[in-house]
Each structure stands twice: as C-alpha cells, then as structure tokens.
Amino acid sequence: MVKVKKILPFFLVISIIISIAVVYWNYQFKKFDSENMLVTEQHILMPNYSLDELVANSQYILIGKCLGKEISKYAMTSNSMTGEGYETITTDFNIDVIRVIKGNLDDNSIVIRSDIGQVGNKISKCKEQVEFSDEEKVLLFINKDTFESDNCYRASFFIGSKYDFITEDEYYNSYFGNTIKLDDIISLL
Amino acid sequence: MTKLRKNKKIAKIFSFMLCFAIISTLFAIPSSAYTFETGGKRQSTPVYFYIASQGDNRFVAEFQSAMSAWNSAGFGTLIQYSGRRSALVPSYDGYNTVTFGNRGATVALAVTNITYYTGTGVIVESDIDVNTYNTFKFSTDSALVSGYDAQSMFTHELGHALGLGEEYSETEATMYYSMGMNETKKRSLHSDDISGLSALGY
Numbered sequence: 210m211v212k213v214k215k216i217l218p219f220f221l222v223i224s225i226i227i228s229i230a231v232v233y234w235n236y237q238f239k240k241f242d243s244e245n246m247l248v249t250e251q252h253i254l255m256p257n258y259s260l261d262e263l264v265a266n267s268q269y270i271l272i273g274k275c276l277g278k279e280i281s282k283y284a285m286t287s288n289s290m291t292g293e294g295y296e297t298i299t300t301d302f303n304i305d306v307i308r309v310i311k312g313n314l315d316d317n318s319i320v321i322r323s324d325i326g327q328v329g330n331k332i333s334k335c336k337e338q339v340e341f342s343d344e345e346k347v348l349l350f351i352n353k354d355t356f357e358s359d360n361c362y363r364a365s366f367f368i369g370s371k372y373d374f375i376t377e378d379e380y381y382n383s384y385f386g387n388t389i390k391l392d393d394i395i396s397l398l
Numbered sequence: 399m400t401k402l403r404k405n406k407k408i409a410k411i412f413s414f415m416l417c418f419a420i421i422s423t424l425f426a427i428p429s430s431a432y433t434f435e436t437g438g439k440r441q442s443t444p445v446y447f448y449i450a451s452q453g454d455n456r457f458v459a460e461f462q463s464a465m466s467a468w469n470s471a472g473f474g475t476l477i478q479y480s481g482r483r484s485a486l487v488p489s490y491d492g493y494n495t496v497t498f499g500n501r502g503a504t505v506a507l508a509v510t511n512i513t514y515y516t517g518t519g520v521i522v523e524s525d526i527d528v529n530t531y532n533t534f535k536f537s538t539d540s541a542l543v544s545g546y547d548a549q550s551m552f553t554h555e556l557g558h559a560l561g562l563g564e565e566y567s568e569t570e571a572t573m574y575y576s577m578g579m580n581e582t583k584k585r586s587l588h589s590d591d592i593s594g595l596s597a598l599g600y
Contacts, residue, residue, distance in 0.1 A: 245515070245517075246516040248514055248516055249490065249512070250513075251509055252564060254506065254507045256532070256579070257577070257578040332516075336564070367506070
C-alpha cells in the first residue's frame with residue numbers, strides 16, 4: 210500500500226507531462242503542416258451561357274450517379290481542342306451512366322476529371338470545378354477529355370454542367386440557382 | 399477492510415488519471431490538415447505583373463487600362479506592369495504572369511490562379527491565363543466588332559490577383575462572376591469592389 214502511494218504522484222506527473230508533450234507536438238505539427246500547405250485557388254471567369262449553347266457545346270448529356278472518387282494525381286489539363294495543355298492536380302470521379310440524353314456513349318461507367326484535389330502538401334481548389342458526393346444523382350453536360358484515351362470526360366461548362374436530381378424530369382444547379390427540365394433539353398436536340 | 403477501501407480509492411484515482419491521459423492524447427492527435435477557404439491579400443504592393451511575349455500586343459494596352467482602374471481606387475499603386483517574358487502556361491514560378499493559349503471550348507474566358515500558404519494566407523503569386531479560344535474585343539476595335547471586352551476581363555482578373563473572390567449578388571460589380579459578350583461595365587470599379595479592397599486591409 211505504501212508502495213502504491215509512493216508511485217501514485219509519479220504516475221500523476223508522468224501522465225501530465227505526456228499530455229502536455231502531445232498537445233505541444235500537435236501544435237507544432239499543425240503549425241508545420243499549415244505553413245507548408247501550398248494552395249492554388251483557381252478563379253474562373255465564365256461567359257454568360259444559355260441552355261442552347263450548353264446543349265450545343267456538349268458532346269454528351271447524361272443522367273448518372275457518382276460511385277466514388279479516386280485519389281488525386283497530376284494530369285494534363287485545359288481540355289484544349291488544339292492539344293495545348295499543362296499538368297495540374299486533378300481528381301477523377303467515377304460515374305455510373307443511367308441514361309444517355311445526347312451522344313453515343315457505350316460505356317456503362319465513365320470518369321469525370323476535375324482540376325481539384327490534394328497531392329502531398331499541394332492543394333488545388335476551385336469553386337467552379339465540378340465535385341460529386343457518393344451516390345449523388347446528377348444531370349451532366351460533358352465533353353471527351355483531350356488528353357486521356359480512356360473513358361475520361363470533362364464538364365463542358367464547369368459547375369454549370371452539373372444539375373442535381375429533383376425529379377426524373379427536373380434538375381437543379383446550385384451554383385446558378387436555376388432549374389431545367391429534361392424535356393427542354395430534348396427539344397433542343 | 400480499511401486497507402481494501404484505500405486500495406479501491408487509489409485504483410479509482412489511478413484509472414481516472416489514466417483516462418485523462420488517454421483522452422488528452424486522443425484530442426491532441428490531429429485528425430486532418432486544415433486549409434482556409436480563400437487566400438488572404440498581398441503582403442506588399444505594388445504587385446509586379448509580366449505579360450507573356452506569346453500574347454497579342456493589344457492585350458498589353460488593355461491590361462494597363464485595367465491596372466489603372468485598381469491603381470486609382472484610392473489605395474495607392476496596387477499593380478505595376480513589368481514587361482514581357484516568355485511563358486506558355488500558368489505556373490508557380492515566382493513571377494505574376496499573364497499567359498495566353500487556346501484552351502479550347504472549356505468556355506472559360508480567363509482563369510486566375512492564386513497561390514498562397516495556408517499558414518499565413520498571404521498570396522505569394524497570381525497568374526492569369528487567357529483562353530484565346532474566345533473572341534476578345536479591344537478598345538481600338540470598331541464598335542461593330544463583337545467579342546468579350548479584354549479590358550473588362552483583365553479588370554476582373556486583377557481583382558482576384560489582389561485577393562478578391564467572385565461576387566454573386568451585385569451584378570454591376572467588376573468581380574461579378576460572369577461576363578456577357580460586348581459587356582464593358584467591369585472596366586470601372588463598383589463601390590462593392592472598393593469595399594472589398596478596404597475589407598482586405600489595403
């Protein structure tokens with residue numbers, strides 16, 4: 210009993226020291242980490258775009274559901290028709306194709322590549338790039354990616370290419386705050 | 399009996415201390431790295447800008463007019479043109495540069511890449527990439543020419559270079575997020591843009 214009494218303050222001191230050390234380490238770690246996170250934030254100036262233009266400038270229009278996303282990596286971007294491009298951080302989203310509205314798309318699942326993500330201590334952010342959450346059902350306006358030979362596609366009008374499911378006929382774009390009807394799209398084809 | 403009670407008490411205190419140590423440790427372990435929503439502002443002004451030699455000469459005059467709009471906003475010289483340099487694509491290379499290229503029908507008129515460190519939030523570089531897939535209109539063009547006003551585009555992008563974000567509600571603001579064909583209202587700063595600069599602490 211006397212031994213335990215002697216050991217008790219020792220344990221108390223040790224546990225307090227460990228707690229302080231871990232808190233201090235955490236503070237240092239976060240400080241170190243935050244100082245070394247290099248963020249590139251893209252701001253995209255978009256032209257005013259009508260539904261007619263959106264339909265006309267999209268090779269494919271489809272309804273799909275997000276199955277998940279891949280780990281971010283460096284890949285060519287700009288989606289140029291001329292082949293001009295440069296490497297940047299990208300994230301691939303796997304989309305299950307439910308229904309094709311425009312274009313001959315044979316694949317049951319496709320990849321939508323977006324110029325956002327994190328690789329090491331480098332982060333690429335952009336409010337205008339498309340992002341998907343798991344199981345999200347969407348209406349998409351897309352074009353084939355210029356640099357990727359696989360089933361890789363790009364949003365044809367950034368965030369303006371993604372409409373969230375309301376009903377089978379109505380879809381909503383949270384960025385522009387507008388709703389479109391599937392029939393309106395079909396009438397333009 | 400008393401000894402047993404004392405032992406139990408000690409065991410309780412010991413368990414409490416152990417729990418305290420474990421919980422403190424768990425709370426202290428970082429769950430993820432954090433980032434700020436947007437970058438801050440420039441640490442010092444003027445911001446020196448280069449224009450890629452690959453770009454049309456007419457863009458230089460439009461850039462300088464856009465620069466004047468921000469420099470006459472009452473915050474001193476915020477942006478300064480430093481000349482031409484060779485650059486094909488935007489890259490984090492220590493130079494604030496305007497690059498040009500046919501980026502295709504991705505429909506962006508221009509993109510500004512703001513680079514900053516999360517720890518400080520201070521913008522360390524701003525690069526503007528102009529998508530020449532679009533038809534731009536210059537001040538020297540006749541009124542009949544149709545296109546996206548280059549000066550308006552640069553005025554908007556330079557706002558980002560200084561740390562301003564997109565404006566979504568004030569349609570008259572230079573920083574309003576979209577631009578129409580032949581629209582020139584972004585050339586002049588709106589009170590909302592100036593308030594933004596002031597809020598950033600320029």
